[in-house]
Amino acid sequence: MFFSIISVLFSGCDSSEESIKYYNSNPAATITSHSNEDELLEGVEYTFVGMVSDDNHSSTDLNVIWSTDIRELCTVTQPDVEGTTSCRATLEAGETKLKLQVSDPDGAAALASLDIVVQETEAPTITLLSPTSSGQYY
Numbered sequence: 001m002f003f004s005i006i007s008v009l010f011s012g013c014d015s016s017e018e019s020i021k022y023y024n025s026n027p028a029a030t031i032t033s034h035s036n037e038d039e040l041l042e043g044v045e046y047t048f049v050g051m052v053s054d055d056n057h058s059s060t061d062l063n064v065i066w067s068t069d070i071r072e073l074c075t076v077t078q079p080d081v082e083g084t085t086s087c088r089a090t091l092e093a094g095e096t097k098l099k100l101q102v103s104d105p106d107g108a109a110a111l112a113s114l115d116i117v118v119q120e121t122e123a124p125t126i127t128l129l130s131p132t133s134s135g136q137y138y
Contacts, residue, residue: 027057
């Protein structure tokens with residue numbers, strides 16, 4: 001009898017019970033200030049703006065890096081509480097992609113990327129109108 005009571009008590013315990021699982025969703029990133037194939041001038045300072053989010057982390061817990069296909073534009077920063085991130089930078093000739101990368105504390109990451117066209121700028125020229133070379137100025 002004692003054995004049958006113990007059997008009944010332990011029959012509710014299944015050794016194959018699953019443990020609690022934690023799923024880390026990937027963050028999301030979108031570049032909002034510019035569009036694909038935008039033409040931008042080299043050497044001109046631009047403000048790049050984007051939005052990042054993560055279903056299971058606060059925006060301020062995320063790390064953001066702005067870069068091109070050649071170099072980093074802004075060092076690692078955190079977005080504001082709404083998920084907005086920005087970077088002020090100049091572009092160089094030869095850069096063809098603008099990238100916004102976001103990662104969460106658990107290592108999940110996302111990348112938003114746009115193709116860009118960086119127009120080379122020429123050195124300014126000047127035409128001197130006055131004084132003229134034929135005038136006398138003394």
